[in-house]
Amino acid sequence: xxxxxxxxxxxxxxxxxxxxxxxxxxxxxxxxxxxxxxxxxxxxxxxxxxxxxxxxxxxxxxxxxxxxxxxxxxxxxxxxxxxxxxxxxxxxxxxxxxxxxxxxxxxxxxxxxxxxxxxxxxxxxxxxxxxxxxxxxxxxxxxxxxxxxxxxxxxxxxxxxxxxxxxxxxxxxxxxxxxxxxxxxxxxxxxxxxxxxxxxxxxxxxxxxxxxxxxxxxxxxxxxxxxxxxxxxxxxxxxxxxxxxxxxxxxxxxxxxxxxxxxxxxxxxxxxxxxxxxxxxxxxxxxxxxxxxxxxxxxxxxxxxxxxxxxxxxxxxxxxxxxxxxxxxxxxxxxxxxxxxxxxxxxxxxxxxxxxxxxxxxxxxxxxxxxxxxxxxxxxxxxxxxxxxxxxxxxxxxxxxxxxxxxxxxxxxxxxxxxxxxxxxxxxxxxxxxxxxxxxxxxxxxxxxxxxxxxxxxxxxxxxxxxxxxxxxxxxxxxxxxxxxxxxxxxxxxxxxxxxxx
Numbered sequence: 001x002x003x004x005x006x007x008x009x010x011x012x013x014x015x016x017x018x019x020x021x022x023x024x025x026x027x028x029x030x031x032x033x034x035x036x037x038x039x040x041x042x043x044x045x046x047x048x049x050x051x052x053x054x055x056x057x058x059x060x061x062x063x064x065x066x067x068x069x070x071x072x073x074x075x076x077x078x079x080x081x082x083x084x085x086x087x088x089x090x091x092x093x094x095x096x097x098x099x100x101x102x103x104x105x106x107x108x109x110x111x112x113x114x115x116x117x118x119x120x121x122x123x124x125x126x127x128x129x130x131x132x133x134x135x136x137x138x139x140x141x142x143x144x145x146x147x148x149x150x151x152x153x154x155x156x157x158x159x160x161x162x163x164x165x166x167x168x169x170x171x172x173x174x175x176x177x178x179x180x181x182x183x184x185x186x187x188x189x190x191x192x193x194x195x196x197x198x199x200x201x202x203x204x205x206x207x208x209x210x211x212x213x214x215x216x217x218x219x220x221x222x223x224x225x226x227x228x229x230x231x232x233x234x235x236x237x238x239x240x241x242x243x244x245x246x247x248x249x250x251x252x253x254x255x256x257x258x259x260x261x262x263x264x265x266x267x268x269x270x271x272x273x274x275x276x277x278x279x280x281x282x283x284x285x286x287x288x289x290x291x292x293x294x295x296x297x298x299x300x301x302x303x304x305x306x307x308x309x310x311x312x313x314x315x316x317x318x319x320x321x322x323x324x325x326x327x328x329x330x331x332x333x334x335x336x337x338x339x340x341x342x343x344x345x346x347x348x349x350x351x352x353x354x355x356x357x358x359x360x361x362x363x364x365x366x367x368x369x370x371x372x373x374x375x376x377x378x379x380x381x382x383x384x385x386x387x388x389x390x391x392x393x394x395x396x397x398x399x400x401x402x403x404x405x406x407x408x409x410x411x412x413x414x415x416x417x418x419x420x421x422x423x424x425x426x427x428x429x430x431x432x433x434x435x436x437x438x439x440x441x442x443x444x445x446x447x448x449x450x451x452x453x454x455x456x457x458x459x460x461x462x463x464x465x466x467x468x469x470x471x472x473x474x475x476x477x478x479x480x481x482x483x484x485x486x487x488x489x490x491x492x493x494x495x496x497x498x499x500x501x502x
Contacts, residue, residue, distance in 0.1 A: 076152035079455060082160035082201065083147050086167060090192055094171040095141065101174040107135065114436055115141025116266050123331030125338055125362075127265055130272055130435065133330055134262045136354040139215035139247060140168045142262055142433050146447045149436040157201045161455045163210045165242070167192050170215030173231055177220065182227060189221075189233035197238050205465065207241035209458045217248035217350050218256045243454050248352040251376045251481035251502055257453070258377035260431040260446045261354040263361045264330045268435040270443050273428065280363030280425050283338055288316035289367070289409055290340030292333050292355055293348065302347045303369055303398045307405065314406050337362035341417060342391065342409050345373060352377060361432060363425045365417070367405070369395040371498040376481045380453040381430050381446060384487065389423040394501070 098108040110117040115138035120131040144166045147153065154160055169189065176185045196202050214221060221234040233239060240255055249258040267273050291311055295304045311317035318336060337343050343359035344367045351372040359366050368374050368390055375386050383389060397403035429443040464470060481502060482493040
């Protein structure tokens with residue numbers, strides 16, 4: 001008999017005997033018992049180490065109801081938004097007046113596609129899909145559309161982390177900026193404030209959990225009692241309790257926060273964004289620096305004339321003036337910005353520019369001349385360390401001919417330039433507004449970042465209210481901008497490098 005046969009017989013005889021119990025393989029009941037003990041031990045260990053409401057839910061008799069037993073799978077806990085269904089006079093009717101928004105310009109072409117405007121044909125400097133001729137003042141339409149598609153929208157205000165007010169304040173301001181009758185200019189904003197304070201959702205926190213989007217600069221909504229520019233909407237006590245998102249915030253107000261201007265690319269997937277970022281990394285940038293804009297000869301608070309002069313005298317700078325008509329070509333603008341290492345972003349009619357976000361989208365390192373142009377504005381969307389992604393040249397230095405823009409830029413080592421450009425490219429998803437119907441996305445866009453920040457601010461205000469105090473992450477007056485620049489955990493302000501400029 002072979003050795004294999006002997007071994008087989010041995011195995012067979014070991015498995016037989018009284019009771020037929022195998023010594024090599026434990027009985028099935030023993031295995032099941034041990035598995036059950038281990039499973040229950042893990043369950044009790046899991047529950048004993050849990051914190052907060054989830055552990056208590058598991059131990060309650062009613063814990064297994066579908067409504068209460070979420071087991072951490074409800075992605076919307078703490079993120080629910082309640083949106084008012086406003087009477088159409090506060091939004092839809094205003095949008096229908098688009099033909100009157102700007103004297104001599106028909107803005108109605110920019111309202112389709114949820115405020116993105118008309119699709120742009122394929123070009124040399126824009127993506128093949130997702131490119132639109134988007135106007136900078138369409139932010140209210142864009143946010144309203146995104147909120148309709150928001151995954152955590154709720155019809156129950158009692159579980160909402162924040163309450164969204166879809167009032168088109170910027171549309172109303174544009175329609176009435178030139179009216180001499182101040183009462184008529186303020187009629188709809190005052191009606192909006194009075195409508196809000198009558199709502200039970202408002203009374204729950206006095207509006208401190210409410211937020212809205214004003215698609216123009218704060219300056220258009222803070223007219224004083226003595227008259228002047230704009231409406232008085234943001235001076236009303238009720239509105240002062242809310243959080244207001246604007247394309248240009250005031251450093252001195254406290255409850256307004258800057259959000260990015262809409263650019264021309266509105267992707268529908270993460271893959272679209274990643275492809276665009278990769279393209280920006282591979283571009284050959286022929287020019288050291290560039291400027292897209294006009295001179296603003298009547299403005300005394302910009303250095304555009306000096307920039308144009310310096311650029312015109314340089315063989316390393318590219319630019320176009322508004323007179324060429326290039327400013328009406330999104331593909332042409334993006335082509336210029338994509339061809340330069342640095343893009344200068346001076347003040348214009350106001351401190352901020354849509355071009356800042358066009359430049360970031362183009363992977364071009366922005367150069368600022370005033371802190372209010374970006375650093376005190378977009379504290380939710382841009383890094384606090386402004387040197388990591390941008391260059392700051394004081395405006396007064398350029399105005400007095402004491403600073404050569406080109407010399408300043410050439411002093412930056414190539415390795416640092418490469419790191420800064422990569423930081424800019426990584427910022428691209430945070431400063432664009434994607435297609436509202438996009439599904440399965442992971443990358444947060446400008447809307448996501450803003451809503452997360454609003455929810456965080458409201459949560460802090462809600463906790464403070466529960467403790468019987470008023471939470472303030474900023475204060476009225478000349479120092480409110482310093483509170484917005486505090487790092488996480490900081491509470492005290494002091495001297496700041498931007499003091500000479502603000």
